[in-house]
Amino acid sequence: MVTGASTAEMAVVLIDARKGVLTQTRRHSLLVDLLGIKNIIVAINKIDLIDYSQEVFDGISQQYLEFAKSLHFESIHFVPICALTGENLTLSSTNTPWYAGPRLIEIAETVAVGTQDLSGAFRMSVQSVSRPNSDFRGYMGTIASGEISVGDQIRVNPSGMETRVKGFADFDGPRHSASAGESVCLLLEDEVDISRGDLLSSVVDPALVSDHVEVHLVWLAEEAMIPQRSYLLKIGSKEVRAHIDRLKYRIDINSNEHVSAVTLGLNDIGICNISTVTPIGLDPYDLNRSTGAFVLIDRITNRTVGAGMIRHSLRRSENVQWQELTVGREQRELMNEQKGFVVWLTGLSGSGKSTIANALEVMLHQRKIRTFVLDGDNVRHGLNADLGFTETDRAENIRRVAEVAKLFVDAGMVTIVSFISPFEAERSLAKEIIGESDFFEVFVDAPMVVVEKRDTKGLYAKARAGLLPNFTGVDSPYEIPTNPNLRVESSVSSVVECIDQIVAELVRNSFL
Numbered sequence: 001m002v003t004g005a006s007t008a009e010m011a012v013v014l015i016d017a018r019k020g021v022l023t024q025t026r027r028h029s030l031l032v033d034l035l036g037i038k039n040i041i042v043a044i045n046k047i048d049l050i051d052y053s054q055e056v057f058d059g060i061s062q063q064y065l066e067f068a069k070s071l072h073f074e075s076i077h078f079v080p081i082c083a084l085t086g087e088n089l090t091l092s093s094t095n096t097p098w099y100a101g102p103r104l105i106e107i108a109e110t111v112a113v114g115t116q117d118l119s120g121a122f123r124m125s126v127q128s129v130s131r132p133n134s135d136f137r138g139y140m141g142t143i144a145s146g147e148i149s150v151g152d153q154i155r156v157n158p159s160g161m162e163t164r165v166k167g168f169a170d171f172d173g174p175r176h177s178a179s180a181g182e183s184v185c186l187l188l189e190d191e192v193d194i195s196r197g198d199l200l201s202s203v204v205d206p207a208l209v210s211d212h213v214e215v216h217l218v219w220l221a222e223e224a225m226i227p228q229r230s231y232l233l234k235i236g237s238k239e240v241r242a243h244i245d246r247l248k249y250r251i252d253i254n255s256n257e258h259v260s261a262v263t264l265g266l267n268d269i270g271i272c273n274i275s276t277v278t279p280i281g282l283d284p285y286d287l288n289r290s291t292g293a294f295v296l297i298d299r300i301t302n303r304t305v306g307a308g309m310i311r312h313s314l315r316r317s318e319n320v321q322w323q324e325l326t327v328g329r330e331q332r333e334l335m336n337e338q339k340g341f342v343v344w345l346t347g348l349s350g351s352g353k354s355t356i357a358n359a360l361e362v363m364l365h366q367r368k369i370r371t372f373v374l375d376g377d378n379v380r381h382g383l384n385a386d387l388g389f390t391e392t393d394r395a396e397n398i399r400r401v402a403e404v405a406k407l408f409v410d411a412g413m414v415t416i417v418s419f420i421s422p423f424e425a426e427r428s429l430a431k432e433i434i435g436e437s438d439f440f441e442v443f444v445d446a447p448m449v450v451v452e453k454r455d456t457k458g459l460y461a462k463a464r465a466g467l468l469p470n471f472t473g474v475d476s477p478y479e480i481p482t483n484p485n486l487r488v489e490s491s492v493s494s495v496v497e498c499i500d501q502i503v504a505e506l507v508r509n510s511f512l
Contacts, residue, residue, distance in 0.1 A: 010039040010111050012104070017046045017056060017080070021063045027253045027267060029064075029071065034216050034269070034309055036286060038074040039111045043104055047080040047087070047096065054098040070256045075111070079104045120180075121205035122146035122154065123283070123291050125236030126198045130169075130185060138169045138185040139194055141237070144290035146202065148186070149177035156192055157199040157281025158209040163190040197238030199281030199291060205477065207281040207291060210313035212245075214432065216285075217272045219264035221298070221305035226263070231305065235294040238280055242296070245273040273314060285309035286482075287424070312428040332412035336370055340409040341511050342434050343502065346421045346481060347444035348473050349459060350451030352490035352498070356444060357418035360499045364414060369512075372408055374401055376419040389470040395426050402430035409438050422478040440511060442502060443484040448473060450491040485509070 011032040015025055032040065042064055050056045061078045068076060079088055080096050081104060087093035089104050102110075123144040130138040148154070152165050168175050169185040178184045186200070194200075201207040219225050225244065233242035250261035250270040264270050285292030296306035333339055343360065345353040354375055361371045380387070384400055387393040398421050408415040421427050431439045451473070452460045463471035470476045481487075486505045488498040506512045 008035070008037055010041065010108065011037045012041045012043055012108075015042060015044050015060060015064070017044050017050045017060065020060050021067060023253055025064070026067060027269075029068065030251065030253060030256065030269060031218065033071040033073065034218075036289060036309075038072070040068075040073050040076045041104060041107055042076060042078045043081050043089075044078065045081050045083050048082045048085070052080070052093075052095045054096075057099075067256075077101070077107050079107070120145035120288055121207075122148050122152070122200070122202040123207060123288060124148070124184075124186075124200045125238065125291070126194055126196055126200065127237045128196060129194060136169075137191070138187055139200070140183070140185045141200075142183045143178055143180050144236070145180050145288055147177060147179040148184075153203045154188075154200050155203050155206050156194055157201055157207045158279040159193065159198070160209070161192045162203055163188045163192050165189075197236065197240075199236060199238070201281065207283055208313050209279050209281055211276045211279040212273065212314040213282065214248075214271065214273055214311045214314055215294075215308040216311060217244075217264065217270055217274075217296075217306050217308040219266060219268045219270075219306050221303065222266050223305075224263045224265050225268075225306070230299060232297040232299050233274070233276060233280075233294055234297060235280060235282060236291060239297075240276045240278055240280055241299075242274055242276040245275050247272050271311070272308075274308075282310055282313070284312050284424070284428070312432065314429070314432065329410045329412060332410070336412040338369055338412065338414065339511065340412040340414065341438045341440060342405045342409060342415045342417055343506070344405075344421070344427070344430065344439060344441045345416065345418045345444055346427060346441065346484075347490075348446065348448070348451045348478055349420055349471075350454040351444040351446040352454075352495070353418040353420075353444045355495055356488070356490065356498050356502075357416045359495050360502060361416055363499055363503065369414055370412070371414045371416060373416045373418065374405060374408075379404075389476070394422065394476075395429075398423075398426040398430055399433070402433040405430075406434050409434060420472050420478070422472045422476065424479045424482065427481065440486070440506060440509070441481060441484040443481045443487045444498075445487055445489050446491045 013025060013029055015021060044057055044060055047057065057080050079101065080099055081088045083089060088096060088099065092103060123146060124141045125144065126139050127141040130140055148165060150165050150167055153162060154165060155162050166187040166189045168178065169187055199207050227244045227246055230241055230243050233240050247261055247264065248271040249258040250264060250268055252259050261270065283291040292310040294308050294310070295304050296308070297303065298305050329340065345357055347353050357373050357375065361373050364371045379401060383404070384397050387397050398419065401417060401419060405415045405417050421430070427441065459468060459471065460474060462468040463474035472478050486502060488501050490498055503512065
């Protein structure tokens with residue numbers, strides 16, 4: 001089911017009207033949610049065997065809605081059906097006059113589907129390198145997402161080498177471009193080292209390269225998962241040896257709660273850290289299904305034992321032991337009489353992050369709360385003075401700051417971080433480093449026209465003139481947070497109003 005549903009836009013969850021919502025129903029629904037499918041039809045089948053009871057139908061519908069509150073479905077349609085006779089499946093039923101909704105087939109035909117594959121960044125896993133003679137080299141594969149045209153600059157992952165598309169080898173004659181779903185043979189301007197399994201990506205919006213990732217893992221084998229055992233990880237056309245560093249927790253199917261566990265059994269779902277022996281090109285699954293999904297294969301039996309979705313990349317530490325100290329965070333917080341945590345302010349340059357951070361620290365300081373502000377510009381004068389503004393340097397910038405913020409949290413301090421932090425993946429990594437329970441993300445939202453008016457340094461003008469490359473909002477993207485703890489609109493709210501909103505939410509969520 002997992003591999004088959006990974007490309008679906010809609011799912012039909014079948015429920016036996018006589019039995020209601022079962023553990024299997026919850027498991028299938030959770031898998032559908034993890035796979036990123038947003039449109040759901042709940043088909044309550046065998047409605048004839050309960051005498052077409054509206055009361056039973058409504059009860060099952062309510063039970064399912066209660067369970068689905070913690071999931072992320074955008075639309076849920078309930079349909080009473082009898083698959084044996086086709087009632088409300090393909091034919092309207094006279095036995096359910098209380099149901100005025102559409103037939104299941106009508107819902108399936110009219111549900112809105114996304115265009116993620118076409119609108120996403122270019123990705124293509126190299127399936128084969130064609131070299132019929134010394135004068136020809138073509139790179140074959142199916143475009144997983146986005147579009148590619150002659151002259152476009154691409155990056156080879158994991159090597160990081162860059163080149164341009166020279167053309168396409170096509171039996172139907174010359175072509176200038178291709179898009180998601182098409183199988184192509186790319187011709188490149190430079191002779192670069194590319195092998196089967198390498199991931200070609202856009203230079204503007206490149207894939208991540210990592211050998212250590214956090215994943216949602218569905219265990220498919222009867223034999224229990226064994227951490228540290230070597231498996232074969234297959235992602236796209238790439239196969240690489242990998243092992244599960246540790247199981248962080250198992251997800252309880254009935255309650256969706258996180259349960260401590262040391263292994264996963266058949267059909268269990270958990271969050272794991274996985275390491276590969278060599279870096280691979282990838283994307284978080286919620287950004288790209290094709291390059292964020294993988295399977296684990298038993299190297300001995302060659303059977304698929306697991307299927308997973310990449311959440312985000314993790315940093316790696318080798319041959320380093322953690323030194324336990326006598327005085328820890330708990331003792332420091334007791335002495336400070338406060339809890340340590342991070343308020344992470346993210347937004348465009350000129351959105352008001354630094355101003356809000358400063359005002360927030362002043363308010364907390366007046367309340368005798370120990371604080372420290374990590375400001376993006378200030379940190380680049382020292383700790384991160386060696387970093388530029390490429391995607392790679394931006395990611396390292398955030399990683400370092402997150403590590404420093406984590407140290408302040410361990411010291412029992414309220415740490416206010418004010419960074420553009422434009423990429424969702426890096427913000428997720430920061431949350432991972434600091435710890436979700438200690439991380440409060442605030443999206444400082446302001447439209448481009450406002451931030452440019454506030455730009456007293458003229459940075460946006462310089463960027464638009466080509467004098468300031470990789471400037472966020474101009475020629476480098478800002479990825480709007482998908483699920484921040486709080487969004488403040490600094491263009492319509494005063495600084496005082498913004499910090500009042502932040503403090504109120506901190507109190508409501510038991511940070512203060």
